[in-house]
Amino acid sequence: MVSKPDISVKFCGYEIENPFLLSSAPPTCTGEMIQRAFKAGWGGAVTKTIKPDKTPVYDLKNRFGRMGIEDKQLVLFENIEEVSKRPVGTWVKEIKEIKKAFPDKLLVGSLMAEPKEDDWEDLARVISEAGVDMLELNFGCPHGMPERGMGAFCGQRPELIDSLTKAAKRGSSVPVMVKLTPNVTDIAYMAKTAEQAGADATSAINTVLGLIGVNIDTFEPMPSVDGKSTFGGMSGPGVKPIGMRCVAQIAQATNIPVSGIGGISTWKDAVEYLLIGAANVQVCTAVMWRGYRIVGDLVDGLTNYLSDKGFKSVNEIIGKTLPRLTSWSKLDKDWKVVANIDKDKCIKCGVCYIGCYDGGYQAIKFEPNTGKAAEVDEEKCDACSLCYLSCPVPGCITWKRVQQK
């Protein structure tokens, strides 16, 4: 019998049964929820962010928004939620209970405090001593908290990443991971700053600052809190390209592991993050939408993928794509191809023709109502890929190499 590939991963000295962790968010709001998630099969979880009891937080009523395709599928999710309101003492008790019930799962305590070193050091001491395996420093929340010097306010200032990471390290008895915000000019620089300050790992991304929409009947920005709103954090499938760019840049710039977050809904999304260098992945929005049970599909999908590709362990794919990510100037200018339309597959819809005519190089010949398939004029085709991307029939348009190296 052929043995199943090993999907366990190593992270900061721990071995996790699979690379799927819950990120710090509503699905990790209480010990009871985290225990249910562990029973469902998640390899680890990061608690909803814990703050000192003296720091007030507020939960606005109506704090979510969404953008979909024809109002059905989720593309982007917005939140203007703050961190956990629950007292530190409650978390300490529940952390002990979780670790007792699930000693082998990775439990990470997420922390946030005002930018005062003593506050970070004290909170790191209390939560690490409660028994978590690691800490995650939330330097990324882009709404509400930054107005009071927390979250992305810290993640956008290298000097605060440096001093607060050092403070948390002084207090902590366990490895410390720094969660970074994508709302900066150069996330690799921020990651390097965290590494130099002694961080054991980084995680990215926290949510992307945006405005999900405006109600054009009532003129209210969304999500509307009694008629007004504020800019919020975007998550879900639409932020995946931003998350992947950030994780790849961090993986290229640092020598500590990075936990990949942002828009992961399927095992394929997770594989992509692992390929570009994520040591494991964290998931939030997909679980808010579909529940803890999606971990079953994530585990099965990853296992089958590795098996189909002939890999014995998930570790063989971590970072495999990273060397192929280079600068634009290093890409091969001599690689010449043109589009090729399969006459038998073409459904004569004209989508490729319209795009090429009005947004491309007028390289597609097509006459509607003649029953003839669209055709590429190879002299005019510049291989921009617009037709290939917009064609509704898989495999109908492919690349044809016109110059062998």
Ligand SMILES: Cc1cc2nc3c(=O)[nH]c(=O)nc-3n(C[C@H](O)[C@H](O)[C@H](O)COP(=O)(O)O)c2cc1C
């Ligand atoms: C409603 C909501 C609340 C969140 N709360 C926190 C939080 O308390 N601490 C934190 O570090 N990140 C928080 N996040 C960010 C997520 O952990 C994650 O970084 C982000 O949503 C991107 O992942 P996703 O696309 O899988 O949702 C929150 C996200 C959402 C949607």
